[in-house]
């Protein structure tokens with residue numbers, strides 16, 4: 265049995281990643297923070313479609329480093345980790361509080377790295393170990409009004425570059441998928457006019473769909489992707505590239 269932890273399975277991108285991986289034969293730990301209903305719905309759907317695979321729910325507040333050991337104790341074997349949880353905060357840097365910085369840093373950088381550290385030995389024992397971060401085009405190019413979010417998404421990409429070198433000899437690959445503007449809850453605050461403005465900046469003229477991100481995660485988890493590590497795949501409809 266090959267099994268992956270998908271954080272943020274209750275979010276739109278994470279949900280789609282779980283559907284894609286399950287279709288490829290993966291058993292899954294479905295992580296959620298507050299939206300238990302959504303992962304219960306996903307669990308039922310996956311159990312019905314893929315009765316030979318196993319699906320487990322795991323809850324954790326990933327802005328809190330003390331959650332890592334409890335999370336680790338809920339994982340038996342593990343072949344892959346996909347980090348697809350997280351939120352942003354809007355505003356100018358001058359208004360950013362130390363508490364907001366800690367929150368975003370812990371959620372996007374410190375806690376995922378602590379999880380990778382905690383499960384390193386488990387993944388080491390498996391063939392074709394995989395770690396994937398859902399990062400952001402803002403982590404590559406930067407965005408005003410989301411300066412600290414851009415900072416933490418860039419830190420994920422830096423971690424991927426460095427850690428991939430440390431574990432390459434184990435056959436463990438570490439990559440990022442850098443998403444552009446995707447049609448998810450995270451972007452549901454945009455007004456109609458704001459969405460039109462945003463779309464006019466994107467060469468493809470539209471937002472991406474969650475399935476257009478999960479497709480690449482699915483590819484990265486295949487055994488055939490074994491020689492690709494330390495990379496950032498940008499999936500942004502040509503936006504900001």
Ligand SMILES: NC(=O)c1ccc[n+]([C@@H]2O[C@H](COP(=O)([O-])OP(=O)(O)OC[C@H]3O[C@@H](n4cnc5c(N)ncnc54)[C@H](OP(=O)(O)O)[C@@H]3O)[C@@H](O)[C@H]2O)c1
Nearest residue numbers: 272274275276277297298299326349350400443446448450
């Ligand atoms: N949408 C985009 O345009 C876009 C672009 C680039 C990168 N991304 C990245 O893609 C990832 C997923 O975003 P999405 O668009 O799928 O957003 P989403 O639908 O709003 O999902 C957010 C996910 O993060 C989880 N979460 C929120 N606070 C958490 C906490 N304290 N601890 C643990 N989990 C927490 C949520 O869990 P609950 O619902 O259970 O609370 C949910 O599963 C994020 O890392 C985001 O930065 C998104």
